[in-house]
Amino acid sequence: MEPAPIRKFHLENLNCANGAAIETADIVLMTDSPLKMAEVVTIAKHTRRIIWQNISLALCIKGIFLTPGAFGLASMREAMFADMGSVLLAVANSTRVLGK
Numbered sequence: 001m002e003p004a005p006i007r008k009f010h011l012e013n014l015n016c017a018n019g020a021a022i023e024t025a026d027i028v029l030m031t032d033s034p035l036k037m038a039e040v041v042t043i044a045k046h047t048r049r050i051i052w053q054n055i056s057l058a059l060c061i062k063g064i065f066l067t068p069g070a071f072g073l074a075s076m077r078e079a080m081f082a083d084m085g086s087v088l089l090a091v092a093n094s095t096r097v098l099g100k
Contacts, residue, residue: 047097054090061086
């Protein structure tokens with residue numbers, strides 16, 4: 001009768017260790033197929049491309065409104081709308097990853 005509690009204790013420790021490993025891992029494959037790594041790499045490359053697009057879009061919009069703002073030709077309202085517009089465009093652009 002003694003091994004049952006010991007076995008349960010070991011299983012709980014393994015589950016905790018497995019959860020910690022999943023939390024700290026960069027990639028977790030939930031299936032037994034290592035062929036999924038190719039799909040992971042494809043999605044990662046697509047995501048990196050979209051991130052760079054979002055960064056360049058935000059910097060271009062900031063640059064466009066920074067120059068007239070420095071000379072007093074753009075109001076705070078226009079700069080705020082440009083900033084919110086660039087954020088919304090970046091979010092909309094990022095949703096393309098969900099289609100992969």
